[in-house]
Amino acid sequence: MSTVLTIARNEARRIFVSPLAWAVLAVLQLIFAVVFVSLLFSYAQDSQVRDQSQGVADVIGGGLFGFAAVVLLLSIPLMTMRLFAEERKSGSLTLLLSAPASLIEIVLGKFLGLVSFMLAALVLLAIMPLTLLSGTHLDLGFIASGLLGLFLLMLSFGAAGLFVSTLTREPTIAAVVSFGLLLFFWLIQIFANQQIPFASAIGYLAIIGHFQSLLRGIFNTADVVYYLLFTVFFLWLAVLRLDIERN
Amino acid sequence: MENQILIEARELSRRYGATMAVSGLNLTLRKGEILGLLGPNGAGKSTTMKMLAGCLAPSGGTVKINGIDLAQAARAAKSSLGYLPEQPPLYPELTVDEYLRFCAGLHGIPGNQREAAVTRSKQACGLTEVAERLIHNLSKGYQQRVGLAQAIIHRPPVIILDEPTVGLDPIQIREIRSLIKQLGESHSVILSSHILPEIQAVCSRVMIINKGRSVYSESIENTAQHRVESVIAGLRKPPAIAVLKGLPGVNRAEALDGSLFRLAVDAGTDPREALAEAAAKNGWGLFELRSQAKTLEEVFVELTSGDITVHETQKEAA
Numbered sequence: 001m002s003t004v005l006t007i008a009r010n011e012a013r014r015i016f017v018s019p020l021a022w023a024v025l026a027v028l029q030l031i032f033a034v035v036f037v038s039l040l041f042s043y044a045q046d047s048q049v050r051d052q053s054q055g056v057a058d059v060i061g062g063g064l065f066g067f068a069a070v071v072l073l074l075s076i077p078l079m080t081m082r083l084f085a086e087e088r089k090s091g092s093l094t095l096l097l098s099a100p101a102s103l104i105e106i107v108l109g110k111f112l113g114l115v116s117f118m119l120a121a122l123v124l125l126a127i128m129p130l131t132l133l134s135g136t137h138l139d140l141g142f143i144a145s146g147l148l149g150l151f152l153l154m155l156s157f158g159a160a161g162l163f164v165s166t167l168t169r170e171p172t173i174a175a176v177v178s179f180g181l182l183l184f185f186w187l188i189q190i191f192a193n194q195q196i197p198f199a200s201a202i203g204y205l206a207i208i209g210h211f212q213s214l215l216r217g218i219f220n221t222a223d224v225v226y227y228l229l230f231t232v233f234f235l236w237l238a239v240l241r242l243d244i245e246r247n
Numbered sequence: 248m249e250n251q252i253l254i255e256a257r258e259l260s261r262r263y264g265a266t267m268a269v270s271g272l273n274l275t276l277r278k279g280e281i282l283g284l285l286g287p288n289g290a291g292k293s294t295t296m297k298m299l300a301g302c303l304a305p306s307g308g309t310v311k312i313n314g315i316d317l318a319q320a321a322r323a324a325k326s327s328l329g330y331l332p333e334q335p336p337l338y339p340e341l342t343v344d345e346y347l348r349f350c351a352g353l354h355g356i357p358g359n360q361r362e363a364a365v366t367r368s369k370q371a372c373g374l375t376e377v378a379e380r381l382i383h384n385l386s387k388g389y390q391q392r393v394g395l396a397q398a399i400i401h402r403p404p405v406i407i408l409d410e411p412t413v414g415l416d417p418i419q420i421r422e423i424r425s426l427i428k429q430l431g432e433s434h435s436v437i438l439s440s441h442i443l444p445e446i447q448a449v450c451s452r453v454m455i456i457n458k459g460r461s462v463y464s465e466s467i468e469n470t471a472q473h474r475v476e477s478v479i480a481g482l483r484k485p486p487a488i489a490v491l492k493g494l495p496g497v498n499r500a501e502a503l504d505g506s507l508f509r510l511a512v513d514a515g516t517d518p519r520e521a522l523a524e525a526a527a528k529n530g531w532g533l534f535e536l537r538s539q540a541k542t543l544e545e546v547f548v549e550l551t552s553g554d555i556t557v558h559e560t561q562k563e564a565a
Binding site for chain 2: 002003006007009010013014017018090091092093094095096097098099100101102246247
């Protein structure tokens with residue numbers, strides 16, 4: 001366990017000394033702020049919006065987090081692409097492979113390091129709707145459910161991106177492929193509404209459906225378990241892939 | 248426990264698709280030895296070292312580090328191992344201190360001893376002055392030293408260095424070599440290179456690998472002294488060539504000029520004593536007698552060039 005934490009700490013340090021992480025965080029924050037302000041104006045000025053929704057948390061929290069999911073789909077692959085691809089390219093992966101650490105510890109450590117970035121992005125995002133607390137009553141359960149959904153979504157994006165990063169030695173290829181993979185899991189939602197065999201099963205596999213209910217403030221254990229299984233599955237694939245590489 | 252065996256590889260082989268990179272390699276490293284792994288490019292040196300370091304699983308054979316099987320108890324085996332690959336495994340965005348602290352943690356050095364380990368390792372590799380600098384901004388020589396510092400930070404009994412002096416300037420090469428020699432006093436080192444003088448300068452034993460097989464394994468002393476290839480004899484009153492040829496251990500004799508003769512020698516024998524005795528008895532007027540030993544370079548070229556049949560010399564230096 002201490003090996004996992006050592007690797008995680010080092011990974012987090014390396015993420016945050018790189019300008020990439022700060023650039024991504026800054027751009028995300030700028031985009032989120034624009035969306036937040038425009039949602040705020042539409043809620044304040046348009047009575048229709050107020051009537052159709054379940055309150056300010058629904059419109060602003062839900063709207064902002066729903067939009068954030070799309071932006072994160074684009075930006076998480078940028079953060080995962082370096083995890084293994086760059087280390088393989090520069091040869092530093094050998095350091096981890098020759099150290100007394102198992103592949104599971106290496107993958108978990110790297111993933112936990114990445115989680116520190118996700119938490120930073122999440123906290124920065126959460127601050128915006130929470131500022132409304134000074135002026136109005138906010139349904140905190142609603143906001144918490146949305147943030148939890150977003151965090152679970154990021155874990156899944158991160159795990160899939162980490163796996164793709166173990167497949168190649170070119171970070172850019174890792175980014176493009178993980179973006180494609182995530183978009184695929186997003187888009188198969190379309191087939192859920194078609195008259196085809198296994199439509200409901202495909203719909204269940206789609207990554208975004210489970211987020212929608214959390215976004216509406218509905219906490220369902222099945223949704224949480226879906227994201228956790230998705231995450232564990234791809235981390236496990238990454239371990240297998242590294243093991244195959246060693247053999 | 249002076250002769251404790253620290254690395255023992257048996258029948259090690261590695262296949263990449265259809266090509267055998269390493270096949271049937273046996274290797275033993277005892278405490279206090281510096282073993283030089285020599286071979287032409289593509290001979291399987293790096294593959295062998297990767298397998299010894301546990302970065303690559305062998306297709307066949309076993310590796311024991313400090314008596315622990317690398318395949319069965321990888322963690323325990325790897326903890327007595329320090330490895331510097333061909334390309335030093337560095338994180339250029341970290342400072343030397345940050346990097347070494349991470350390496351110390353990775354090798355399981357407890358938190359309160361980490362700083363001491365980092366300091367010791369920096370001192371050994373001459374890195375104290377650049378400790379605060381980003382690895383990215385260091386010269387190639389310093390980066391190589393950081394790689395070395397990483398390999399010795401946990402004081403492993405076994406250090407594996409893959410071409411540690413490649414890409415360095417002559418002064419840096421000398422420094423790294425003396426550092427390796429120093430390390431050899433308290434650790435056992437395996438070192439690969441294709442630079443012959445380097446092996447001769449640093450190692451106590453040499454192993455030549457060609458086409459994935461060990462073709463030569465001998466101590467440097469033996470290589471220097473006992474590989475007598477031919478004997479030059481100066482005789483004032485020489486007998487017939489056939490008589491010289493008849494001496495024990497001589498398989499060919501030729502006259503160089505009137506009184507100098509070159510006697511080619513059977514492998515592993517030294518006919519000088521017999522020749523001197525015969526010369527004294529028969530009054531040949533012996534005035535010069537010297538052996539022409541094979542240099543490491545000649546051994547290397549003979550064993551690695553052309554399609555000569557591979558003969559295993561597995562005499563382990565005692």
